Amino acid sequence: MTYTVQVKVMPLKDLLDPQGKAVMGGLSNLGLQGVADVRIGKNISMQIDAATADDAKAIAEEAAKKLLANPVMEQYEISVN
Amino acid sequence: MTYTVQVKVMPLKDLLDPQGKAVMGGLSNLGLQGVADVRIGKNISMQIDAATADDAKAIAEEAAKKLLANPVMEQYEISVN
Numbered sequence: 001m002t003y004t005v006q007v008k009v010m011p012l013k014d015l016l017d018p019q020g021k022a023v024m025g026g027l028s029n030l031g032l033q034g035v036a037d038v039r040i041g042k043n044i045s046m047q048i049d050a051a052t053a054d055d056a057k058a059i060a061e062e063a064a065k066k067l068l069a070n071p072v073m074e075q076y077e078i079s080v081n
Numbered sequence: 082m083t084y085t086v087q088v089k090v091m092p093l094k095d096l097l098d099p100q101g102k103a104v105m106g107g108l109s110n111l112g113l114q115g116v117a118d119v120r121i122g123k124n125i126s127m128q129i130d131a132a133t134a135d136d137a138k139a140i141a142e143e144a145a146k147k148l149l150a151n152p153v154m155e156q157y158e159i160s161v162n
Binding site: 009010027042046047050059 | 089090104117122124126144147
């Protein structure tokens with residue numbers, strides 16, 4: 001069966017996120033009020049052929065560890081639909 | 082109150098996603114089987130000060146339209162926690 005797996009990769013909380021800071025500046029220049037913090041990461045959507053949802057998740061986990069996320073700077077979350 | 086709002090920006094389904102294709106090639110080179118398609122987008126996490134969750138969502142919607150997503154190439158989804 002084919003599962004749709006989402007991997008969300010975000011910069012670690014303790015690290016600065018200059019891209020997010022730039023977007024926050026841009027929003028303020030556009031006159032948007034109330035945005036206190038912005039952090040920007042990646043969202044990877046994969047179609048995975050696997051026997052079970054757990055197998056699909058295991059494949060995504062390996063992909064995240066080996067290629068998608070840099071554990072020094074990023075954390076990831078995996079969700080299977 | 083401060084709401085955490087996630088904006089997921091993904092390339093439109095009908096468009097090619099060269100970054101996703103490159104990652105798919107990388108996964109195959111790493112020996113990971115079963116990944117049929119990969120698409121890569123952005124995930125923007127914002128802390129928004131607003132009176133209600135709907136207000137926070139409206140601010141995020143405006144931010145997405147004006148700055149975060151390019152409607153010619155991308156679609157977005159907003160979720161408020």
